[in-house]
Amino acid sequence: MTTGTSNLRSDPVDTGANAPSSTSPRIGRPPDRWRYLWLGAGAVLSLFAVNGRWDIPLAAWLFAILLLRFSRTSRAAVGVGLVWLASVGAAMFFLWHVAVPLTGMTLLGGLAFGTVLTLPYLVDRLLAPRLGMVASLLLFPMALAACEFVLGVFGPFGTAYGLLADTQYTNPALLQVISLTGPYSIGFIIGALATVVNHVWERPLSWRTVRVPVVYAAVLGVVIVGGSARLALFPVATAQxxxxxxxxxxxxxxxxxxxxxxxxxxxxxxxxxxxxxxxxxxxxxxxxxxxxxxxxxxxxxxxxxxxxxxxxxxxxxxxxxxxxxxxxxxxxxxxxxxxxxxxxxxxxxxxxxxxxxxxxxxxxxxxxxxxxxxxxxxxxxxxxxxxxxxxxxxxxxxxxxxxxxxxxxxxxxxxxxxxxxxxxxxxxxxxxxxxxxxxxxxxxxxxxxxxxxxxxxxxxxxxxxxxxxxxxxxxxxxxxxxxxHGTTTLYQLTGDIFAWLCLAGTLALTGIAVIRRRSATRR
CATH class of the missing domain: 3.60.110.10 (Carbon-nitrogen hydrolase)
Structure with a gap:
Protein backbone atom coordinates (compact mmCIF):
# COMPACT_ATOMS: atom_id res chain seq x y z
CA MET A 1 0.00 0.00 0.00
CA THR A 2 1.15 3.52 -0.63
CA THR A 3 1.74 6.12 2.06
CA GLY A 4 2.02 9.86 2.08
CA THR A 5 -0.26 12.69 1.04
CA SER A 6 -2.19 12.35 -2.19
CA ASN A 7 -1.89 15.06 -4.81
CA LEU A 8 -4.74 13.77 -6.98
CA ARG A 9 -6.25 16.35 -9.29
CA SER A 10 -9.88 16.64 -10.27
CA ASP A 11 -10.59 15.88 -13.92
CA PRO A 12 -13.88 16.32 -15.77
CA VAL A 13 -16.06 13.24 -15.63
CA ASP A 14 -15.87 11.08 -18.75
CA THR A 15 -18.56 8.46 -18.99
CA GLY A 16 -17.38 6.91 -22.27
CA ALA A 17 -16.44 3.29 -22.68
CA ASN A 18 -12.75 4.10 -22.31
CA ALA A 19 -13.16 6.58 -19.49
CA PRO A 20 -10.94 6.18 -16.45
CA SER A 21 -12.79 4.03 -13.95
CA SER A 22 -13.06 4.74 -10.28
CA THR A 23 -10.26 2.26 -9.69
CA SER A 24 -7.95 3.23 -12.57
CA PRO A 25 -4.60 4.89 -11.82
CA ARG A 26 -4.70 8.67 -11.69
CA ILE A 27 -2.19 11.35 -12.48
CA GLY A 28 0.05 12.17 -9.55
CA ARG A 29 -0.09 8.93 -7.54
CA PRO A 30 0.86 9.27 -3.89
CA PRO A 31 4.61 8.85 -3.44
CA ASP A 32 5.84 5.56 -2.04
CA ARG A 33 8.46 6.03 0.68
CA TRP A 34 10.00 2.71 -0.33
CA ARG A 35 10.22 3.63 -3.98
CA TYR A 36 14.03 3.88 -4.07
CA LEU A 37 14.21 0.40 -2.60
CA TRP A 38 12.03 -0.81 -5.48
CA LEU A 39 14.30 1.02 -7.93
CA GLY A 40 17.44 -0.57 -6.51
CA ALA A 41 15.94 -4.06 -6.37
CA GLY A 42 14.52 -3.73 -9.89
CA ALA A 43 17.83 -2.47 -11.26
CA VAL A 44 19.74 -5.37 -9.67
CA LEU A 45 17.24 -7.95 -10.92
CA SER A 46 17.42 -6.48 -14.42
CA LEU A 47 21.11 -7.44 -14.55
CA PHE A 48 20.06 -11.08 -14.41
CA ALA A 49 17.54 -10.80 -17.25
CA VAL A 50 19.72 -9.65 -20.15
CA ASN A 51 20.20 -12.84 -22.19
CA GLY A 52 23.50 -13.34 -20.37
CA ARG A 53 25.52 -16.09 -18.72
CA TRP A 54 24.09 -15.33 -15.29
CA ASP A 55 20.43 -14.98 -16.21
CA ILE A 56 17.81 -16.02 -13.65
CA PRO A 57 14.48 -16.69 -15.43
CA LEU A 58 12.45 -15.45 -12.44
CA ALA A 59 14.34 -12.13 -12.47
CA ALA A 60 12.82 -11.35 -15.88
CA TRP A 61 9.35 -11.58 -14.33
CA LEU A 62 10.15 -9.43 -11.29
CA PHE A 63 12.33 -6.50 -12.34
CA ALA A 64 9.66 -4.75 -14.44
CA ILE A 65 7.18 -4.90 -11.54
CA LEU A 66 9.56 -2.96 -9.31
CA LEU A 67 10.76 -0.46 -11.92
CA LEU A 68 7.16 0.24 -12.90
CA ARG A 69 6.26 0.81 -9.26
CA PHE A 70 9.11 3.30 -8.93
CA SER A 71 8.25 5.23 -12.10
CA ARG A 72 4.55 5.43 -11.16
CA THR A 73 5.17 6.79 -7.66
CA SER A 74 7.89 9.30 -8.57
CA ARG A 75 7.85 12.55 -10.47
CA ALA A 76 7.82 11.74 -14.18
CA ALA A 77 11.24 13.18 -15.01
CA VAL A 78 12.92 11.57 -11.99
CA GLY A 79 11.10 8.25 -12.25
CA VAL A 80 11.59 7.66 -15.96
CA GLY A 81 15.08 9.17 -15.92
CA LEU A 82 16.34 6.77 -13.28
CA VAL A 83 14.64 3.82 -14.97
CA TRP A 84 16.51 4.86 -18.12
CA LEU A 85 19.80 4.78 -16.20
CA ALA A 86 18.95 1.31 -14.89
CA SER A 87 18.09 0.10 -18.42
CA VAL A 88 21.27 1.48 -19.94
CA GLY A 89 23.26 0.00 -17.05
CA ALA A 90 21.76 -3.44 -17.71
CA ALA A 91 22.67 -3.17 -21.40
CA MET A 92 26.26 -2.20 -20.60
CA PHE A 93 26.43 -5.03 -18.06
CA PHE A 94 25.40 -7.42 -20.83
CA LEU A 95 28.14 -6.15 -23.15
CA TRP A 96 30.73 -6.50 -20.40
CA HIS A 97 29.96 -9.92 -18.98
CA VAL A 98 29.50 -11.68 -22.33
CA ALA A 99 32.77 -10.08 -23.50
CA VAL A 100 31.36 -8.27 -26.52
CA PRO A 101 34.28 -6.27 -27.97
CA LEU A 102 33.69 -2.68 -26.92
CA THR A 103 33.70 -0.42 -29.97
CA GLY A 104 31.94 2.84 -30.63
CA MET A 105 29.17 0.96 -32.44
CA THR A 106 28.58 -1.60 -29.68
CA LEU A 107 28.57 1.09 -26.96
CA LEU A 108 26.10 3.10 -29.04
CA GLY A 109 24.06 -0.08 -29.36
CA GLY A 110 23.98 -0.51 -25.56
CA LEU A 111 22.78 3.08 -25.17
CA ALA A 112 20.11 2.51 -27.81
CA PHE A 113 18.94 -0.72 -26.14
CA GLY A 114 18.48 1.01 -22.79
CA THR A 115 16.71 4.00 -24.34
CA VAL A 116 14.23 2.02 -26.43
CA LEU A 117 13.40 -0.35 -23.56
CA THR A 118 12.65 2.65 -21.30
CA LEU A 119 9.89 3.90 -23.61
CA PRO A 120 7.23 1.53 -22.15
CA TYR A 121 7.80 3.09 -18.70
CA LEU A 122 7.54 6.57 -20.21
CA VAL A 123 4.21 5.98 -21.94
CA ASP A 124 2.83 4.21 -18.88
CA ARG A 125 3.85 7.05 -16.56
CA LEU A 126 2.49 9.84 -18.75
CA LEU A 127 -0.50 8.29 -20.49
CA ALA A 128 -1.94 5.36 -18.54
CA PRO A 129 -3.68 7.63 -15.98
CA ARG A 130 -5.81 9.03 -18.83
CA LEU A 131 -7.09 5.62 -19.87
CA GLY A 132 -9.68 3.22 -18.56
CA MET A 133 -8.75 0.25 -16.43
CA VAL A 134 -8.40 -2.29 -19.24
CA ALA A 135 -6.50 0.10 -21.52
CA SER A 136 -4.15 1.16 -18.72
CA LEU A 137 -3.41 -2.50 -17.98
CA LEU A 138 -2.61 -3.21 -21.63
CA LEU A 139 -0.58 -0.13 -22.50
CA PHE A 140 2.70 -1.14 -20.84
CA PRO A 141 2.82 -4.77 -22.09
CA MET A 142 1.86 -3.71 -25.60
CA ALA A 143 4.54 -1.02 -25.59
CA LEU A 144 7.11 -3.50 -24.26
CA ALA A 145 6.33 -6.04 -26.99
CA ALA A 146 6.34 -3.27 -29.60
CA CYS A 147 9.77 -2.04 -28.48
CA GLU A 148 11.20 -5.57 -28.61
CA PHE A 149 9.75 -5.88 -32.10
CA VAL A 150 11.23 -2.57 -33.27
CA LEU A 151 14.66 -3.60 -31.98
CA GLY A 152 14.39 -7.07 -33.51
CA VAL A 153 13.21 -6.00 -36.96
CA PHE A 154 14.47 -2.49 -37.57
CA GLY A 155 17.57 -2.37 -35.35
CA PRO A 156 21.00 -3.50 -36.59
CA PHE A 157 21.49 -5.80 -33.58
CA GLY A 158 18.33 -7.89 -33.99
CA THR A 159 17.23 -9.83 -30.92
CA ALA A 160 20.76 -10.37 -29.57
CA TYR A 161 19.67 -8.19 -26.66
CA GLY A 162 16.33 -7.08 -25.22
CA LEU A 163 14.17 -10.11 -26.08
CA LEU A 164 12.72 -11.40 -22.82
CA ALA A 165 11.79 -14.70 -24.48
CA ASP A 166 15.50 -15.57 -24.53
CA THR A 167 15.61 -15.50 -20.73
CA GLN A 168 12.97 -18.25 -20.54
CA TYR A 169 15.04 -20.88 -22.32
CA THR A 170 14.49 -23.38 -19.48
CA ASN A 171 10.68 -23.16 -19.73
CA PRO A 172 9.73 -25.00 -22.95
CA ALA A 173 6.02 -25.17 -22.04
CA LEU A 174 5.83 -21.36 -21.90
CA LEU A 175 7.85 -20.91 -25.09
CA GLN A 176 5.54 -23.03 -27.25
CA VAL A 177 3.24 -20.02 -27.56
CA ILE A 178 5.78 -18.37 -29.86
CA SER A 179 4.87 -20.92 -32.53
CA LEU A 180 1.55 -19.04 -32.69
CA THR A 181 2.42 -15.43 -31.96
CA GLY A 182 6.17 -15.04 -32.35
CA PRO A 183 8.79 -14.32 -29.67
CA TYR A 184 7.51 -10.87 -28.72
CA SER A 185 4.45 -12.35 -27.00
CA ILE A 186 6.65 -13.45 -24.07
CA GLY A 187 7.56 -9.80 -23.43
CA PHE A 188 3.85 -8.96 -23.53
CA ILE A 189 3.03 -11.66 -20.95
CA ILE A 190 5.84 -10.53 -18.64
CA GLY A 191 4.87 -6.88 -19.08
CA ALA A 192 1.26 -7.68 -18.30
CA LEU A 193 2.30 -9.24 -14.99
CA ALA A 194 3.98 -5.93 -14.08
CA THR A 195 0.81 -3.90 -14.65
CA VAL A 196 -1.41 -6.49 -12.95
CA VAL A 197 0.73 -6.58 -9.81
CA ASN A 198 0.91 -2.78 -9.69
CA HIS A 199 -2.85 -2.61 -10.18
CA VAL A 200 -3.31 -4.67 -7.02
CA TRP A 201 -0.48 -2.83 -5.21
CA GLU A 202 -2.16 0.55 -5.72
CA ARG A 203 -5.61 -0.38 -4.42
CA PRO A 204 -7.37 -1.66 -1.31
CA LEU A 205 -7.97 -5.39 -1.42
CA SER A 206 -11.42 -6.15 -2.85
CA TRP A 207 -13.07 -8.42 -5.38
CA ARG A 208 -12.89 -5.67 -7.99
CA THR A 209 -9.14 -5.55 -7.44
CA VAL A 210 -8.58 -9.30 -7.24
CA ARG A 211 -10.48 -10.14 -10.42
CA VAL A 212 -7.69 -8.64 -12.54
CA PRO A 213 -4.94 -11.05 -11.34
CA VAL A 214 -7.45 -13.90 -11.52
CA VAL A 215 -8.02 -13.20 -15.23
CA TYR A 216 -4.27 -12.88 -15.80
CA ALA A 217 -3.58 -16.18 -14.01
CA ALA A 218 -6.21 -17.88 -16.14
CA VAL A 219 -4.66 -16.60 -19.38
CA LEU A 220 -1.14 -17.55 -18.27
CA GLY A 221 -2.44 -20.97 -17.27
CA VAL A 222 -3.91 -21.51 -20.72
CA VAL A 223 -0.56 -20.58 -22.30
CA ILE A 224 1.45 -22.97 -20.11
CA VAL A 225 -1.07 -25.82 -20.20
CA GLY A 226 -1.41 -25.41 -23.96
CA GLY A 227 2.36 -25.51 -24.34
CA SER A 228 2.60 -28.59 -22.16
CA ALA A 229 -0.12 -30.26 -24.22
CA ARG A 230 1.76 -29.49 -27.44
CA LEU A 231 4.89 -31.11 -26.04
CA ALA A 232 3.03 -34.16 -24.71
CA LEU A 233 0.37 -34.77 -27.36
CA PHE A 234 2.27 -33.75 -30.50
CA PRO A 235 5.77 -35.17 -30.02
CA VAL A 236 8.42 -34.70 -32.65
CA ALA A 237 8.44 -37.60 -35.10
CA THR A 238 11.78 -39.40 -34.91
CA ALA A 239 11.04 -42.37 -37.16
CA GLN A 240 12.91 -40.71 -40.01
CA HIS A 485 10.18 -33.67 -41.17
CA GLY A 486 9.24 -30.37 -39.60
CA THR A 487 5.82 -28.88 -39.05
CA THR A 488 3.94 -25.79 -40.15
CA THR A 489 3.35 -23.17 -37.45
CA LEU A 490 0.89 -20.31 -37.36
CA TYR A 491 3.73 -17.85 -36.83
CA GLN A 492 5.48 -19.11 -39.94
CA LEU A 493 2.30 -18.43 -41.94
CA THR A 494 1.21 -15.13 -40.43
CA GLY A 495 4.50 -13.53 -39.43
CA ASP A 496 4.59 -10.75 -36.86
CA ILE A 497 0.88 -9.91 -36.80
CA PHE A 498 0.82 -10.04 -32.99
CA ALA A 499 3.76 -7.62 -32.76
CA TRP A 500 2.24 -5.26 -35.32
CA LEU A 501 -1.03 -5.29 -33.36
CA CYS A 502 0.90 -4.39 -30.20
CA LEU A 503 2.60 -1.52 -32.02
CA ALA A 504 -0.70 -0.30 -33.48
CA GLY A 505 -2.42 -0.66 -30.09
CA THR A 506 0.32 1.34 -28.38
CA LEU A 507 0.00 4.15 -30.92
CA ALA A 508 -3.79 4.12 -30.71
CA LEU A 509 -3.89 4.28 -26.91
CA THR A 510 -1.22 7.00 -26.98
CA GLY A 511 -3.41 9.03 -29.31
CA ILE A 512 -6.49 8.55 -27.12
CA ALA A 513 -4.61 9.58 -23.98
CA VAL A 514 -3.13 12.68 -25.66
CA ILE A 515 -6.55 13.77 -26.95
CA ARG A 516 -8.07 13.35 -23.52
CA ARG A 517 -5.31 15.31 -21.89
CA ARG A 518 -5.80 18.18 -24.31
CA SER A 519 -9.56 18.08 -23.81
CA ALA A 520 -9.12 18.18 -20.04
CA THR A 521 -6.75 21.13 -20.35
CA ARG A 522 -9.22 23.10 -22.49
CA ARG A 523 -12.01 22.43 -20.02
Missing part, protein backbone atom coordinates in the same frame (compact mmCIF):
# COMPACT_ATOMS: atom_id res chain seq x y z
CA UNK A 241 16.16 -38.94 -39.26
CA UNK A 242 19.26 -37.89 -41.12
CA UNK A 243 22.79 -38.00 -39.71
CA UNK A 244 24.42 -34.55 -39.76
CA UNK A 245 28.04 -33.87 -38.91
CA UNK A 246 29.46 -30.59 -37.64
CA UNK A 247 33.07 -29.81 -38.51
CA UNK A 248 35.41 -27.26 -36.94
CA UNK A 249 38.91 -26.35 -38.13
CA UNK A 250 41.92 -27.27 -36.02
CA UNK A 251 42.76 -24.45 -33.61
CA UNK A 252 46.47 -25.27 -33.85
CA UNK A 253 46.35 -25.01 -37.63
CA UNK A 254 44.40 -21.74 -37.41
CA UNK A 255 46.95 -20.25 -35.00
CA UNK A 256 49.75 -21.17 -37.39
CA UNK A 257 47.84 -19.62 -40.27
CA UNK A 258 47.23 -16.35 -38.42
CA UNK A 259 50.84 -16.08 -37.27
CA UNK A 260 51.94 -16.51 -40.88
CA UNK A 261 49.66 -13.59 -41.71
CA UNK A 262 51.32 -11.43 -39.07
CA UNK A 263 48.73 -11.82 -36.30
CA UNK A 264 49.50 -13.20 -32.82
CA UNK A 265 46.79 -15.86 -32.99
CA UNK A 266 43.40 -16.73 -34.38
CA UNK A 267 40.76 -14.04 -34.00
CA UNK A 268 37.29 -15.02 -35.26
CA UNK A 269 36.47 -11.35 -35.89
CA UNK A 270 39.66 -10.57 -37.78
CA UNK A 271 39.63 -9.90 -41.50
CA UNK A 272 43.33 -9.73 -42.39
CA UNK A 273 44.23 -6.94 -44.78
CA UNK A 274 46.96 -8.26 -47.02
CA UNK A 275 47.54 -9.21 -50.62
CA UNK A 276 45.27 -12.23 -51.23
CA UNK A 277 47.88 -13.63 -53.60
CA UNK A 278 50.15 -14.21 -50.59
CA UNK A 279 47.85 -16.54 -48.61
CA UNK A 280 50.36 -18.79 -46.83
CA UNK A 281 50.84 -22.51 -47.06
CA UNK A 282 49.42 -22.79 -43.53
CA UNK A 283 45.95 -22.05 -44.98
CA UNK A 284 46.18 -25.22 -47.04
CA UNK A 285 46.80 -27.21 -43.84
CA UNK A 286 43.56 -25.86 -42.33
CA UNK A 287 41.56 -26.77 -45.44
CA UNK A 288 43.12 -30.21 -45.75
CA UNK A 289 42.14 -30.89 -42.14
CA UNK A 290 38.56 -29.84 -42.82
CA UNK A 291 38.32 -32.15 -45.83
CA UNK A 292 39.84 -35.04 -43.85
CA UNK A 293 37.25 -34.54 -41.08
CA UNK A 294 34.51 -34.38 -43.70
CA UNK A 295 35.57 -37.75 -45.08
CA UNK A 296 35.75 -39.16 -41.56
CA UNK A 297 32.19 -37.96 -40.79
CA UNK A 298 30.83 -39.34 -44.05
CA UNK A 299 32.32 -42.75 -43.29
CA UNK A 300 30.60 -42.58 -39.89
CA UNK A 301 27.26 -42.33 -41.68
CA UNK A 302 26.77 -38.56 -42.04
CA UNK A 303 24.66 -37.54 -45.05
CA UNK A 304 24.96 -33.79 -44.43
CA UNK A 305 28.21 -32.16 -43.33
CA UNK A 306 28.24 -28.60 -41.97
CA UNK A 307 31.34 -26.49 -41.38
CA UNK A 308 31.43 -23.70 -38.79
CA UNK A 309 31.49 -20.07 -39.88
CA UNK A 310 34.68 -18.95 -41.69
CA UNK A 311 36.15 -22.43 -41.25
CA UNK A 312 38.26 -22.00 -44.39
CA UNK A 313 40.02 -18.76 -45.29
CA UNK A 314 40.97 -18.42 -48.94
CA UNK A 315 41.97 -15.76 -51.42
CA UNK A 316 39.52 -14.75 -54.12
CA UNK A 317 41.91 -16.10 -56.74
CA UNK A 318 41.95 -19.52 -55.03
CA UNK A 319 38.17 -19.76 -54.71
CA UNK A 320 37.52 -21.71 -57.95
CA UNK A 321 40.12 -24.33 -57.03
CA UNK A 322 38.76 -24.60 -53.49
CA UNK A 323 35.21 -25.12 -54.76
CA UNK A 324 36.36 -27.75 -57.21
CA UNK A 325 38.07 -29.62 -54.35
CA UNK A 326 34.95 -29.35 -52.14
CA UNK A 327 32.76 -30.61 -54.96
CA UNK A 328 35.08 -33.57 -55.48
CA UNK A 329 34.89 -34.50 -51.79
CA UNK A 330 31.07 -34.25 -51.73
CA UNK A 331 30.85 -36.39 -54.86
CA UNK A 332 33.33 -39.00 -53.64
CA UNK A 333 31.68 -39.30 -50.20
CA UNK A 334 28.08 -38.88 -51.48
CA UNK A 335 27.16 -36.19 -48.95
CA UNK A 336 25.53 -32.79 -48.92
CA UNK A 337 28.41 -30.52 -47.95
CA UNK A 338 27.90 -27.00 -46.55
CA UNK A 339 31.32 -25.32 -46.55
CA UNK A 340 31.79 -21.96 -44.82
CA UNK A 341 34.53 -19.68 -46.07
CA UNK A 342 36.04 -16.26 -45.55
CA UNK A 343 37.12 -15.07 -48.98
CA UNK A 344 39.95 -12.53 -48.82
CA UNK A 345 39.59 -9.56 -51.18
CA UNK A 346 42.37 -7.16 -52.21
CA UNK A 347 40.34 -4.03 -51.41
CA UNK A 348 37.72 -2.97 -48.87
CA UNK A 349 35.69 -4.60 -47.39
CA UNK A 350 38.57 -7.14 -47.57
CA UNK A 351 36.41 -10.22 -47.15
CA UNK A 352 33.21 -12.13 -47.88
CA UNK A 353 31.52 -14.36 -45.30
CA UNK A 354 29.72 -17.05 -47.26
CA UNK A 355 28.64 -20.66 -47.51
CA UNK A 356 28.55 -22.99 -50.50
CA UNK A 357 26.06 -25.86 -50.42
CA UNK A 358 27.11 -28.79 -52.59
CA UNK A 359 25.05 -31.86 -53.48
CA UNK A 360 26.18 -35.52 -53.47
CA UNK A 361 26.66 -35.33 -57.25
CA UNK A 362 29.07 -32.43 -56.83
CA UNK A 363 26.60 -29.78 -58.00
CA UNK A 364 26.95 -26.36 -56.41
CA UNK A 365 23.38 -25.77 -55.18
CA UNK A 366 23.86 -22.29 -53.73
CA UNK A 367 26.30 -19.66 -52.60
CA UNK A 368 24.95 -17.65 -49.67
CA UNK A 369 26.48 -14.50 -48.17
CA UNK A 370 25.89 -13.48 -44.56
CA UNK A 371 23.06 -10.96 -44.49
CA UNK A 372 23.75 -9.38 -41.09
CA UNK A 373 27.42 -8.71 -40.37
CA UNK A 374 27.80 -7.71 -36.72
CA UNK A 375 27.72 -3.88 -36.54
CA UNK A 376 31.04 -2.47 -35.46
CA UNK A 377 32.80 -5.85 -35.54
CA UNK A 378 32.46 -7.19 -39.09
CA UNK A 379 32.96 -5.17 -42.26
CA UNK A 380 31.63 -7.69 -44.76
CA UNK A 381 29.27 -6.49 -47.44
CA UNK A 382 25.87 -7.97 -46.44
CA UNK A 383 24.05 -10.46 -48.64
CA UNK A 384 20.57 -9.99 -50.05
CA UNK A 385 18.76 -11.56 -47.06
CA UNK A 386 17.12 -14.31 -49.13
CA UNK A 387 17.34 -17.62 -47.26
CA UNK A 388 18.16 -20.45 -49.69
CA UNK A 389 16.10 -23.65 -49.49
CA UNK A 390 16.39 -26.90 -51.45
CA UNK A 391 14.36 -30.12 -51.40
CA UNK A 392 16.43 -33.22 -50.69
CA UNK A 393 15.70 -36.85 -49.75
CA UNK A 394 16.16 -35.63 -46.15
CA UNK A 395 13.57 -32.85 -46.30
CA UNK A 396 13.82 -29.19 -47.21
CA UNK A 397 17.25 -27.85 -46.19
CA UNK A 398 17.90 -24.14 -45.56
CA UNK A 399 20.95 -22.14 -44.48
CA UNK A 400 21.82 -18.84 -42.78
CA UNK A 401 25.05 -17.74 -41.08
CA UNK A 402 25.48 -17.11 -37.34
CA UNK A 403 24.13 -13.62 -36.52
CA UNK A 404 21.43 -13.93 -39.22
CA UNK A 405 19.49 -16.20 -36.83
CA UNK A 406 19.06 -13.26 -34.42
CA UNK A 407 16.54 -11.71 -36.83
CA UNK A 408 13.26 -13.62 -36.46
CA UNK A 409 11.57 -12.04 -39.49
CA UNK A 410 14.34 -13.30 -41.76
CA UNK A 411 13.97 -16.83 -40.43
CA UNK A 412 10.37 -17.32 -41.67
CA UNK A 413 11.36 -20.15 -43.98
CA UNK A 414 9.45 -23.20 -45.17
CA UNK A 415 12.09 -25.76 -44.25
CA UNK A 416 12.51 -29.01 -42.35
CA UNK A 417 16.12 -28.44 -41.28
CA UNK A 418 17.89 -25.09 -40.84
CA UNK A 419 21.69 -25.16 -40.96
CA UNK A 420 23.45 -22.35 -39.06
CA UNK A 421 27.25 -22.21 -39.16
CA UNK A 422 28.44 -19.95 -36.34
CA UNK A 423 31.63 -18.45 -34.99
CA UNK A 424 31.54 -17.17 -31.41
CA UNK A 425 33.71 -16.87 -28.32
CA UNK A 426 33.52 -18.78 -25.02
CA UNK A 427 31.60 -16.16 -23.01
CA UNK A 428 28.85 -15.82 -25.61
CA UNK A 429 28.77 -19.03 -27.63
CA UNK A 430 26.38 -21.06 -25.48
CA UNK A 431 23.96 -18.17 -25.08
CA UNK A 432 23.97 -17.37 -28.78
CA UNK A 433 23.20 -20.97 -29.69
CA UNK A 434 20.40 -21.18 -27.12
CA UNK A 435 18.84 -18.02 -28.57
CA UNK A 436 18.70 -19.68 -31.99
CA UNK A 437 16.53 -22.49 -30.58
CA UNK A 438 13.60 -20.05 -30.51
CA UNK A 439 13.71 -19.91 -34.32
CA UNK A 440 13.07 -23.67 -34.39
CA UNK A 441 9.90 -23.32 -32.28
CA UNK A 442 8.68 -20.30 -34.23
CA UNK A 443 9.03 -21.90 -37.66
CA UNK A 444 8.58 -25.61 -37.08
CA UNK A 445 11.96 -26.85 -38.29
CA UNK A 446 14.91 -28.58 -36.69
CA UNK A 447 17.90 -26.29 -36.30
CA UNK A 448 21.54 -27.36 -36.34
CA UNK A 449 24.09 -24.73 -35.28
CA UNK A 450 27.75 -25.65 -35.72
CA UNK A 451 29.65 -23.09 -33.68
CA UNK A 452 33.39 -22.56 -33.55
CA UNK A 453 34.84 -21.72 -30.11
CA UNK A 454 31.40 -21.71 -28.49
CA UNK A 455 28.54 -24.20 -28.28
CA UNK A 456 27.17 -26.39 -31.06
CA UNK A 457 23.66 -27.80 -30.73
CA UNK A 458 20.82 -29.40 -32.66
CA UNK A 459 17.21 -28.61 -31.68
CA UNK A 460 13.94 -30.19 -32.78
CA UNK A 461 10.96 -28.02 -33.72
CA UNK A 462 9.84 -27.89 -30.07
CA UNK A 463 13.12 -26.17 -29.23
CA UNK A 464 14.36 -29.18 -27.28
CA UNK A 465 18.07 -30.01 -27.59
CA UNK A 466 18.87 -33.23 -29.43
CA UNK A 467 22.63 -33.07 -28.96
CA UNK A 468 25.22 -30.48 -27.92
CA UNK A 469 28.98 -30.00 -28.07
CA UNK A 470 31.15 -27.57 -26.12
CA UNK A 471 33.47 -26.46 -28.91
CA UNK A 472 35.68 -24.44 -26.58
CA UNK A 473 37.21 -27.76 -25.48
CA UNK A 474 36.07 -30.36 -28.04
CA UNK A 475 37.01 -29.86 -31.71
CA UNK A 476 36.32 -33.38 -32.95
CA UNK A 477 33.65 -33.91 -35.62
CA UNK A 478 30.22 -33.81 -33.98
CA UNK A 479 27.51 -36.13 -35.28
CA UNK A 480 23.78 -35.94 -34.55
CA UNK A 481 20.64 -37.64 -35.94
CA UNK A 482 18.04 -34.99 -36.82
CA UNK A 483 14.34 -35.46 -37.75
CA UNK A 484 13.75 -34.97 -41.46
Missing amino acids: TVRIAGINPSTAALDAEMKALGQPGFDPMAIPRFDPATVPAESKAVIDGLFDNTRQAARAGAKIVLWSENAARISVSDEPAFLAAAQAVARAEQVYLDVSVNVYLPTAPYGRDETHFIGPDGTLIWTYEKSHPIPGLETYTPGDGKVPVVSTPYGRIANVICYDADFPAMMHTDADIMLVPGGDWPEFGRLHTQMSSLRAIENGYSLVRQDFNGWSAAYNHHGQPISTQDTTVDHAPWIVDVPT
